[in-house]
Amino acid sequence: MLVFLDNLLLFVRYFGHPQTRVGGLLVLPFFFLTLVSLSVEASVSSHSQPQNEAPRVAAIDWTLVETLMSLGVVPVAAAQIKDYQAWVVEPSLPEQVVDVGLRAQPNRELAASLNLDLILISPLYSAIEPTLSQIASVQTLTTYNPENDFWQNLVETTRRVGELTDRSAEAEAVIEHHRSRIERIKETIAVDTPPLLVVQFIDDRHVRAYGKGSLYDMVINRLGLQNAWKGETNMWGYTTVGIEELITQGYLVIVDPVPMSAEGIFDSNRLWQALPAVRHDRVLSLPAVWSFGALPSAVRFADELSQALTDQHATELGLKNL
Missing domain, CATH: 1.10.287 (Helix Hairpins)
Structure with a gap:
């Protein structure tokens, strides 16, 4: 020129x-x-010259939404964004992302109007794949496969999303960044930390207890900690139990959000008050972290858990010195 x-x-x-x-x-x-x-x-x-422009992609599954965001790809559309903000929280979605409605039944007319190149779903939503395939190319990605190593599942999902959006280099950087973050967090945790029983409330009498096959369990293990829940779990890594079964001499970890139906349990429920962890002030409260998440959720859980344990240890040390 x-x-x-x-x-x-x-x-x-x-x-x-x-x-x-x-x-x-x-x-x-x-x-x-x-x-x-x-x-x-x-x-x-x-x-x-390669343009390296990501396709116009929509993600129905929140795990895939957060994976896209971690790669620097803002989806054109996602489902149930308000609920995503309550349960997943981060990575947060910018205002321009279009909400296409329910995950199990997205608005087809709205999705068709968005000129999409690609729609990402998980096997949980395979029933709507034939309909979505009339709008754009559909890719089904399986993250939660109990037969494989859980961390590796998250790594492979990140790599696959990177391939589909021309972000393979970014995917490798994201994988290494999250791996090293967890390793650094592990160094801040005391090796003699008691076992952890991680739950999410369903109502004032029932919780999901997370064990083998869950994101929480995987992170606990990578941090060198012990999961107190040894009972059976489903393919998502949890089981539904009554609060009377939350017997542990270690820490009871409650992950938000707590439904309104369960909020009164902490002050007035005698069964709750009788639990060993409650009687010994060993209850940790964590902000919402998507229990079925990807690498960003895994690191957020590790970070929030580490901070809660640090605060708890400081409190216990202060009580000993009184």
Whole structure:
């Protein structure tokens, strides 16, 4: 382009003088040949340079939404965004992301109007795959596979989303970043920390207790800690139990959000008050972390758990010194 501008300036200066107009006519063919040559070169260059633009993608499953966000890809659309903000929290979604409605039954007309290239779902929503495939290409990604190593499941999902969105290099960086973050957090946790029983309330009498096969359990193990729940779990890594079964001499960890139906249990329920962890002030409260999440949720849980344990140890040390 600089050569073109130099030639253009030369031509104007040269051809603009009356005494050189005849000579200018001889220069004119050279000028236009230069212009054509540069135009062809620019065209070839623009086509040969990768644009690296992510496709217009929608994600129905929240695990895939947070994976996209971790790669720097803002989805065009997601489902149940208000609930995502309550249960997943981070990575937060910008306002321009379109809410296509329920995860199990997204608004097809709205999705079709978004000019999507790709729709990401999990096997949980396979029933709507035929309908969604009429709108855009659909990819089903399985993250929760109890037969495989849980951390590796998250790694493979991150890599696959990276491939589908032309963000493979970013995916590898994200994987390494989250791995090293958990390793650094592990160094801050006391090796003699008691076992942890992690739960989420369903109502004032029942909770989900998280064990083998859950994101929480995987993180606990990677931090060098012990999970107090040894009972059976489903394919998602949890089981539903009554609060009377929350018997542990270690820490009872409650992950938000707590439903309104369960809020009164902490003050008035005698069964709750009789639990060993409650009687010994060994109850830790964590903000919402998506229990079926990807690498960002795993690191958030590790970070929040580490902070809660640090605060708890400081409190216990203070009580001993009284």
